[in-house]
Amino acid sequence: MSLKAFSEYLLLEKKYSKHTVLAYMRDIEMFQLFLDEQHDSEEVSKVGYSEIRQWIVELVNSGISNRTINRKISSLNTFYKFLLKTQNLQVNPLKQHKALKVGKKVQLPFSEQELKTVLESTIEVNDFESARDHLIVELFYATGIRRIELVNIKLSDIDLGNRQLKVLGKRNKERYIPLIDTLINAIKDYSVYRNQLPNIENFDYLFLTKKGVKIYEMLVYRIINKYFSEASSKAKCSPHVLRHSFATHLLNKGADLNAVKELLGHTSLAATQVYTHNSIAELKKVYAKSHPRNLR
Incomplete structure (x- = not known):
């Protein structure tokens, strides 16, 4: 075969x-x-x-x-x-195989203060690229989408009237994510600069380079790494850490795990539960302060 x-x-x-x-x-x-x-x-x-x-x-x-x-x-x-x-094999040679042990990989999210610093101080919106970069950070943090999903957003996927974004996820599965006010404002600000680029009238994709062509994944990584390296001491500053921050901060504020699962586009709760360790820590703090039997 x-x-x-x-x-x-x-x-x-x-x-x-x-x-x-x-x-x-x-x-x-x-x-x-x-x-x-x-x-x-x-x-x-x-x-x-x-x-x-x-x-x-x-x-x-x-x-x-x-x-x-x-x-x-x-x-x-x-x-x-x-x-x-396809009946080209009788027995799977890996049938009895057990995966090698892997230590749990704890991914620390950006803090709320680090996000605030980047969005309100580090990025000064005054031209096309700064408006685009600001929207990229805002979009990652407000929606929790994956990098490839962000790159492939089309103008037709944005519905400002209904305040929602259509995202094409893994295995071509569509999901809809609500748009908050700060994100809508960032989209509008970026659109002003985007519309000033030459020869893009018929270009479908939301995010472009300054040359008017579709943005690519490595550039998105470099953008996130550039701004967050200035605001954070974390060793890894990537789009995935922003996705992690989105999920963790929602859960810390009491969001339902199933709702976060749907927003992230996960097929199972198990995939979403990796984001709960920080939420557990937050719950412990609340518990310690609030429980009447805790005399400390």
Whole structure:
């Protein structure tokens, strides 16, 4: 069974993004290279668990993190499940495999003060790029959307009349997110500068570069990193930390976990619960101050 068929299955049936599919294919091709070197070009689809385990040992010895190794093995597992589904494999060699242990990764969100500093002091809106950058930060913090979702927002996705934004998430699943006043104002401010760019009358996407072309993910990362590195001492200043801040701050203020799940576009509560550790800490403070039996 060709890898091309597997790639098409992920794209067309599973509705994975091209970026995700490329990551799956790279992992499988990496295992194939290992087999070419160590097992006389044995095919990925024909090996047993012993060969896979040898690859895992090699990856561990090369210093690759357990988290990354687990992801690579997950890619292989998805491929084998596809082969089972298409009746090109009788037994999944990873059926009894147990993932390597991974330490819990605590992602600290930006504080409310850090967000306020960036939005009210660090970014001075006086031209196209500063208005765009301000809106990008405001949008991430007000909606919790993913970086790829922000990049792909179209003008037609914004409904100021109904105060909502349509977002196309993973597996092409649509969701609608409310727009708050500060975000609506930022959209209007940016639109004034955006409309002054040449030759964009028919350009669909909201966020553009100063040359009038669609913005790209790495530029969005650099924008967030630039402003938050000035306002925060955190080692990581990325769009995902803003998404984390959105969820954590909502939960700290008493938002329902299921509501946050829907806003984030998660398919399960388990994915949303990783954001609750800071909320638990906040609850402990409230509990300690408020409970009548706490005499401290």
